[in-house]
Amino acid sequence: MKKTIVALAGDGIGPEIMQAGLRVLEAVQSSLSFEYEVVEKAFGGAGIDAKGHPLPPDTLEACQRADAVLLAAIGSPQYDSAPVRPEEGLLALRKELGLYANIRPVTIFPALKHLSPLKEERIADVDFVVVRELTGGIYFGQHELQEDVARDVNEYQAFEIERILRQAFELARTRKKKVTSIDKQNVLATSKLWRKVADRIAQDYPDVVLEHQLVDSAAMVMITHPARFDVLVTENLFGDILSDEASVLSGTLGVMPSASHGTGASLYEPIHGSAPDIAGQGIANPVSMILSVAMMLRESFGESAVAQKIEDAVAASFAAGILTRDLGGNASTLEAVDAIIKHL
Ligand code: IPM
Numbered sequence: 001m002k003k004t005i006v007a008l009a010g011d012g013i014g015p016e017i018m019q020a021g022l023r024v025l026e027a028v029q030s031s032l033s034f035e036y037e038v039v040e041k042a043f044g045g046a047g048i049d050a051k052g053h054p055l056p057p058d059t060l061e062a063c064q065r066a067d068a069v070l071l072a073a074i075g076s077p078q079y080d081s082a083p084v085r086p087e088e089g090l091l092a093l094r095k096e097l098g099l100y101a102n103i104r105p106v107t108i109f110p111a112l113k114h115l116s117p118l119k120e121e122r123i124a125d126v127d128f129v130v131v132r133e134l135t136g137g138i139y140f141g142q143h144e145l146q147e148d149v150a151r152d153v154n155e156y157q158a159f160e161i162e163r164i165l166r167q168a169f170e171l172a173r174t175r176k177k178k179v180t181s182i183d184k185q186n187v188l189a190t191s192k193l194w195r196k197v198a199d200r201i202a203q204d205y206p207d208v209v210l211e212h213q214l215v216d217s218a219a220m221v222m223i224t225h226p227a228r229f230d231v232l233v234t235e236n237l238f239g240d241i242l243s244d245e246a247s248v249l250s251g252t253l254g255v256m257p258s259a260s261h262g263t264g265a266s267l268y269e270p271i272h273g274s275a276p277d278i279a280g281q282g283i284a285n286p287v288s289m290i291l292s293v294a295m296m297l298r299e300s301f302g303e304s305a306v307a308q309k310i311e312d313a314v315a316a317s318f319a320a321g322i323l324t325r326d327l328g329g330n331a332s333t334l335e336a337v338d339a340i341i342k343h344l
């Protein structure tokens with residue numbers, strides 16, 4: 001049976017980079033062990049425009065029936081003061097699909113090392129993964145805004161902490177067998193529970209080393225000794241902040257993919273936003289979308305070899321000097337995709 005891949009192009013540069021990702025998917029089609037169909041759906045600002053909601057019901061249904069979901073980018077300044085924002089569609093989609101485990105790998109492309117804001121020797125061996133809890137915590141607690149007082153509730157249940165910790169430990173088993181759990185247990189009750197649960201789960205993984213680190217000091221180590229990390233696991237808000245910090249180590253936001261796993265179909269998306277300032281100009285960097293396609297092939301469809309081929313083609317095309325403007329080159333989106341396909 002054909003696999004169904006739902007494509008949510010979204011806003012800004014979303015449609016351009018989605019097209020790039022789907023072209024690369026087509027280019028490897030004959031190497032795949034399955035056939036697929038792509039179903040395109042409106043989402044984010046595009047959902048608001050077409051159907052009056054950032055997550056229209058038919059988009060949600062398609063995602064629930066899908067084998068995997070690709071998302072490009074959402075958000076646009078035109079909705080900044082709108083009653084419903086595109087971002088609410090993303091949070092609703094994560095919740096509806098139960099996507100509790102957000103995986104954000106941080107790798108450095110040798111050809112891009114000079115773009116890092118850190119000295120080359122500091123980033124030489126950087127290769128870690130941020131595992132972010134994605135459907136709990138302060139993002140989904142009660143939010144209340146009054147004239148002179150505001151409140152956001154941060155709540156975690158033990159089972160939510162347990163399942164994300166298990167994801168991190170399982171991932172660590174395929175890597176260097178080290179998990180750094182990040183919290184703020186010197187202040188927060190949620191973090192005290194987090195640490196307790198982490199220690200308990202660690203007993204099921206005696207082959208993996210667990211270390212705890214406070215979030216403020218983790219933010220520092222990420223700059224001073226980023227190569228020390230392997231698998232980082234943390235709650236929703238800390239993960240949001242630390243993964244943005246991590247993403248700049250590589251010198252650009254434009255090359256980082258992510259996966260979100262839950263109980264149903266997984267979702268794959270670049271970690272960057274919709275870059276409205278350059279939308280429609282044909283100059284957006286398509287690499288994070290293309291690497292998200294590779295992640296999808298590996299993690300949802302077991303096509304590790306093909307995923308690796310795509311990742312190698314990206315590295316080769318960087319090494320050949322085909323760089324979009326954000327990377328200091330002058331290649332267009334189309335030229336960048338053509339070069340990657342050529343290296344395939
Ligand atoms: C991310 C983004 C989202 C988040 C926004 C767009 C709601 O920053 O995926 O990291 O905060 O989770």
Ligand code: MG
Pocket residue numbers: 240241244
């Ligand atoms: Mg973020």
